[in-house]
Amino acid sequence: MSVKITGYETHDVRFPTSLTGDGTDAMNTDCDYSSAYVTLKTSSDLVGHGMTFTIGRGNDIVCAAIREVAERLVGKDTEELFANMGQTWDYLCSDPQLRWIGPEKGVIHIALGAVDNALWDMFARSRKKPLWKLVVDMTPEELVNATAFRYITDAITKEEALTMLRAKAAAKAEREAHVREVGYPAYVTSAGWLGYSDEKIARLTKEAVQAGFNHFKMKVGADRNDDLRRGKLIRSIIDDPQYLPAGHKPRDPNGPDLAGKNAGPTGSVLMIDANQVWDVPQAIDYVKSLEPIKPWFIEEPTAPDDILGHAAIRKALKPYNIGVATGEHAHNRMVFKQLLQAEAIDVCQIDSCRLAGVSEVLSVLLMAAKFGVTVCPHAGGVGLCEYVIHLSLIDYIAISGSMERNVLEFVDHLHEHFIHPCSINKNGRYNVPNAADEGYSIEMHQSSIERYEFPKGAYWATEHEAAKAKIRAT
Numbered sequence: 001m002s003v004k005i006t007g008y009e010t011h012d013v014r015f016p017t018s019l020t021g022d023g024t025d026a027m028n029t030d031c032d033y034s035s036a037y038v039t040l041k042t043s044s045d046l047v048g049h050g051m052t053f054t055i056g057r058g059n060d061i062v063c064a065a066i067r068e069v070a071e072r073l074v075g076k077d078t079e080e081l082f083a084n085m086g087q088t089w090d091y092l093c094s095d096p097q098l099r100w101i102g103p104e105k106g107v108i109h110i111a112l113g114a115v116d117n118a119l120w121d122m123f124a125r126s127r128k129k130p131l132w133k134l135v136v137d138m139t140p141e142e143l144v145n146a147t148a149f150r151y152i153t154d155a156i157t158k159e160e161a162l163t164m165l166r167a168k169a170a171a172k173a174e175r176e177a178h179v180r181e182v183g184y185p186a187y188v189t190s191a192g193w194l195g196y197s198d199e200k201i202a203r204l205t206k207e208a209v210q211a212g213f214n215h216f217k218m219k220v221g222a223d224r225n226d227d228l229r230r231g232k233l234i235r236s237i238i239d240d241p242q243y244l245p246a247g248h249k250p251r252d253p254n255g256p257d258l259a260g261k262n263a264g265p266t267g268s269v270l271m272i273d274a275n276q277v278w279d280v281p282q283a284i285d286y287v288k289s290l291e292p293i294k295p296w297f298i299e300e301p302t303a304p305d306d307i308l309g310h311a312a313i314r315k316a317l318k319p320y321n322i323g324v325a326t327g328e329h330a331h332n333r334m335v336f337k338q339l340l341q342a343e344a345i346d347v348c349q350i351d352s353c354r355l356a357g358v359s360e361v362l363s364v365l366l367m368a369a370k371f372g373v374t375v376c377p378h379a380g381g382v383g384l385c386e387y388v389i390h391l392s393l394i395d396y397i398a399i400s401g402s403m404e405r406n407v408l409e410f411v412d413h414l415h416e417h418f419i420h421p422c423s424i425n426k427n428g429r430y431n432v433p434n435a436a437d438e439g440y441s442i443e444m445h446q447s448s449i450e451r452y453e454f455p456k457g458a459y460w461a462t463e464h465e466a467a468k469a470k471i472r473a474t
């Protein structure tokens, strides 16, 4: 019997992370991690959940845009939508009136991200597979059909993508078995938020080393001397073998997974993130002065739309052996295409819901694989870690075929609100999501939605003012 989409529901869910300084960096000093959440409903009991991430005010605007985009799906047959997700994506993004308030950027595009992800979640649930497994089990032809291909054929054609995917197809099962066993490599950001004291940073860094991580990221860009001091503090811990977990030997800093990453004597890597705070010359000057802490890369050194600016920074930092990473604010596949064409990045940081959902992410994964650039997805925020493990598994198993040099961001905040939270194994790597009914792993507990819905949920209506006053008093 045909299943049709009958409606949708959105929720403006906000978590009061600004109270603790979680998520603070040089630009975002006061974040309430938020989810513009959508559930697509059908004529059967099949549903699809999706969300996009914001950091507080404006989350309601995204929810309004989600309703506009989701409306286009009402009355559609789910199997017809699933049969060609690339075409479905084109349809969703080409509303003849809505596209004027994009196209393919800003609020309308991240709203499309929430809706497209919800549809992919529904697709995976309908096949009783986690999302990553649904995609890696596709034939090369099916995967290419599911990809947003418009405007990128000057960088990669469908035929080239098919050739690449076919070349990787034979060993998919082997790679799937391997990653199920060892997990997917991760790095940790939550030790290095700008709003944390040195004492808290030292404690969290030691805990992260103990948990098996060997890639660490800290926020920079507010004060050069502070950054050097904090960077040296982190380096003093991650480079010292005494802090390694029992039984862990130092890794070879020149091994194939670490070569070129400025790894220290224990094989630990430090990355830095400026969250777009500098002009181009300022970025070059500032990052050069951080050479003593030996970062692998500088993330978001300048405005996210400035492709040639990133290229100039990368060129200027090359003699210092410091790379450039960006992507969490790259608003569509064309920006990634140009970053790759201009040789502006060493590391490609896709975001699961700033790009407009799985179909557009697939196009960037294919381009990055063709250009030979490592993909290390962005995953701060709420829900993003749950999402991106699926995308990295797709990249490794079906597209690039490699995870040796990749690291997927991990931030240990707010996972408890999800029915299928992501998890990390004892070697600091992501476990593979495996439940038949978890879809894209983004379904939130109903109780969390009710409690944190803004402004009427119990937390915001009755507890927030007291919590704020308590923090101020300490």
Ligand SMILES: [Mg+2]
Residues within 6 Å of the ligand: 273, 275, 299, 300, 328, 378
């Ligand atoms: Mg960042």
